[in-house]
Amino acid sequence: MSAVEHRFGPYGGQYVPETLMPALAELERAWVAARDDPGFRSELEGLRRDYVGRPSPLYLARRLSEAAGRRLYLKREDLNHTGSHKINNALGQALLARNMGKRRIIAETGAGQHGVATASACALMDLECVIYMGVEDVRRQRPNVQRMELLGATVSPVDAGARTLKEATSAAIRDWVANVESTHYIIGSAVGPAPYPAMVRDLQRVIGDEARAQVLEQEGRLPDRVIACVGGGSNAIGIFAAFIADDGVELIGVEAGGEALEPGRHGAPLTVAGRPGVLHGALSAVLQDEMGQILEAHSISAGLDYPGTGPEHAHLRDTGRARYVAVSDAEALETFRRVTRLEGIIPALETAHALHYALQPAEADVDLICCSGRGDKDLAEVLAQA
Amino acid sequence: MTRGAEAIAAAFGGDGRRAALMPYMMGGFPDLATSRRIGEAYADGGADLVELGIPFSDPLADGPVIHAAGTAALRAGATTHEVLVLGSAVAERVPVVAMVYANLVMARGVDRFVDDLAAHGVSGLIVPDLPMEESDAVREACEASGLALVPLVAPTTPDERMVRIGARARGFLYAVSVTGTTGERVALSDAFAALVTRAKAATAVPVALGFGIGTPDQAREAADAGADGVIVGSRLVRAAAEADGSDAAAAAVHALVTAFADALR
Numbered sequence: 001m002s003a004v005e006h007r008f009g010p011y012g013g014q015y016v017p018e019t020l021m022p023a024l025a026e027l028e029r030a031w032v033a034a035r036d037d038p039g040f041r042s043e044l045e046g047l048r049r050d051y052v053g054r055p056s057p058l059y060l061a062r063r064l065s066e067a068a069g070r071r072l073y074l075k076r077e078d079l080n081h082t083g084s085h086k087i088n089n090a091l092g093q094a095l096l097a098r099n100m101g102k103r104r105i106i107a108e109t110g111a112g113q114h115g116v117a118t119a120s121a122c123a124l125m126d127l128e129c130v131i132y133m134g135v136e137d138v139r140r141q142r143p144n145v146q147r148m149e150l151l152g153a154t155v156s157p158v159d160a161g162a163r164t165l166k167e168a169t170s171a172a173i174r175d176w177v178a179n180v181e182s183t184h185y186i187i188g189s190a191v192g193p194a195p196y197p198a199m200v201r202d203l204q205r206v207i208g209d210e211a212r213a214q215v216l217e218q219e220g221r222l223p224d225r226v227i228a229c230v231g232g233g234s235n236a237i238g239i240f241a242a243f244i245a246d247d248g249v250e251l252i253g254v255e256a257g258g259e260a261l262e263p264g265r266h267g268a269p270l271t272v273a274g275r276p277g278v279l280h281g282a283l284s285a286v287l288q289d290e291m292g293q294i295l296e297a298h299s300i301s302a303g304l305d306y307p308g309t310g311p312e313h314a315h316l317r318d319t320g321r322a323r324y325v326a327v328s329d330a331e332a333l334e335t336f337r338r339v340t341r342l343e344g345i346i347p348a349l350e351t352a353h354a355l356h357y358a359l360q361p362a363e364a365d366v367d368l369i370c371c372s373g374r375g376d377k378d379l380a381e382v383l384a385q386a
Numbered sequence: 387m388t389r390g391a392e393a394i395a396a397a398f399g400g401d402g403r404r405a406a407l408m409p410y411m412m413g414g415f416p417d418l419a420t421s422r423r424i425g426e427a428y429a430d431g432g433a434d435l436v437e438l439g440i441p442f443s444d445p446l447a448d449g450p451v452i453h454a455a456g457t458a459a460l461r462a463g464a465t466t467h468e469v470l471v472l473g474s475a476v477a478e479r480v481p482v483v484a485m486v487y488a489n490l491v492m493a494r495g496v497d498r499f500v501d502d503l504a505a506h507g508v509s510g511l512i513v514p515d516l517p518m519e520e521s522d523a524v525r526e527a528c529e530a531s532g533l534a535l536v537p538l539v540a541p542t543t544p545d546e547r548m549v550r551i552g553a554r555a556r557g558f559l560y561a562v563s564v565t566g567t568t569g570e571r572v573a574l575s576d577a578f579a580a581l582v583t584r585a586k587a588a589t590a591v592p593v594a595l596g597f598g599i600g601t602p603d604q605a606r607e608a609a610d611a612g613a614d615g616v617i618v619g620s621r622l623v624r625a626a627a628e629a630d631g632s633d634a635a636a637a638a639v640h641a642l643v644t645a646f647a648d649a650l651r
Contacts, residue, residue, distance in 0.1 A: 014520060015515045016515055017446060017517075018514075018537075018539060019540040019543075021547075277489050286489075291493060292492065
């Protein structure tokens with residue numbers, strides 16, 4: 001029995017070239033040692049507090065609550081340093097890499113939030129940093145590209161396939177295969193081969209642990225529903241993790257419905273529930289054709305524009321513990337504007353998917369929504385849609 | 387020994403070569419008709435075994451040349467079924483080992499996929515993203531269908547792990563000569579000879595060296611280091627990509643395969 005989950009029900013595993021297998025074993029050993037090491041924990045906790053600004057606030061959104069007719073609490077990951085939940089994972093893995101003696105860091109990014117978080121952590125720890133990003137995402141998330149470059153990272157544009165997150169992830173994995181001895185790959189979501197999905201969840205679990213305590217304190221009870229957007233699903237698994245044992249709390253993941261729930265036009269593999277498949281090292285819900293070729297995803301939100309998802313989400317869906325739904329591009333855009341006007345909070349387009357679902361009529365009194373990131377990066381894209 | 391393993395063993399035994407020549411082709415690239423001629427040209431040029439790639443959308447173990455060829459083959463409409471039909475034609479000349487990513491095997495269903503390979507005369511299967519820990523179902527299906535499941539070892543594979551992989555190898559053991567993806571290299575890494583020695587000590591089946599062998603001199607170096615087989619991939623796929631038309635592609639790969647074969651005499 002491994003100390004870190006390799007499988008979630010039938011999902012997960014390590015579907016990678018042999019070259020990487022010893023590195024995954026080394027990473028797992030290092031992670032198991034670090035997570036129980038008081039020195040590592042106290043350094044990470046100190047950085048979370050003083051560098052990231054944790055705990056992030058839990059905010060009872062006044063006007064959104066009025067509009068919804070129930071109390072909506074936002075877990076304000078958008079207020080973290082670098083503007084999203086991604087820094088929780090990036091800092092933890094950068095510390096781990098430094099402890100492992102790996103001086104070179106690679107990462108993939110879609111919206112650029114994970115890229116910025118990783119570039120920041122690498123600047124702080126004086127590590128070399130290369131970020132793979134699809135050419136299409138470089139275009140639509142320009143401010144984040146500029147931030148990464150200012151932070152000293154090399155942004156490597158990936159010109160293959162649909163030029164988005166899937167290809168960026170593939171390029172990062174190929175780099176890792178070639179440079180595995182010197183390099184650590186900071187994967188940005190709860191995807192990839194074991195031990196990544198469990199390790200990323202554990203690093204993001206701080207969202208749920210804080211939010212659970214905060215909502216109990218402010219509301220005197222647990223929420224009826226916990227709602228988060230799901231691309232790879234790291235903010236969602238991070239907030240869900242603290243509530244999985246609370247049977248009365250409904251867990252809802254909101255995927256990218258894109259233009260329509262038709263092949264090639266969305267990013268909602270959990271919602272459409274096709275055959276499971278292997279992408280980027282794990283068996284999970286994947287958008288694929290009859291032959292097993294991976295399909296391109298589509299979403300207005302670069303962070304959700306991905307044909308796969310984390311293996312633990314596929315298992316939570318199958319067991320019925322969590323439920324997954326899709327929100328379209330148009331709905332997310334509408335809610336992006338609405339939330340901005342109602343609350344004076346500009347959410348990331350990714351987050352706007354979760355907010356949109358939360359604002360629909362429901363049998364609930366208290367909702368907890370992961371406000372996973374801020375939307376400054378999305379201004380150009382949103383304004384161009386006007 | 388299974389039918390597939392016997393056919394592969396015969397390919398390693400042959401005609402006074404110092405090592406078996408095992409050229410790779412991307413099935414359906416640049417198109418199905420040309421690809422069929424490329425298979426013929428490999429056999430005519432002196433291939434002992436042909437490694438047949440089935441195009442996949444997300445080939446993580448491949449460098450830019452083979453990745454692009456797979457993408458182009460899919461864009462040209464190649465399907466797994468058509469590539470297997472092509473493989474059955476090549477298999478009438480020399481043994482064929484299919485190189486297939488895990489998702490294509492699983493999407494069809496492991497047993498059905500392996501049965502399809504066997505029905506098309508394929509002797510062995512390489513799944514570059516299916517390490518030992520994940521391979522039980524595929525290995526059992528291969529045993530049942532008479533196919534050899536060929537595992538890979540890399541320079542990063544520790545000795546103890548290599549022995550466990552080597553014990554499960556059927557047909558041959560595929561030694562990845564470089565820490566990296568497929569593609570031509572200016573020179574073989576210093577470590578490749580040590581890898582061949584380690585791999586041979588770890589298994590009873592022949593050891594074939596692949597990834598990064600792009601010149602006849604490098605093929606000869608591999609044989610000198612004790613490799614029982616030499617796999618040449620990206621160099622040949624690049625020749626097919628650069629050729630202008632079907633005739634030129636077949637002629638170009640024929641000339642190259644002949645040169646590699648001569649180097650291994």
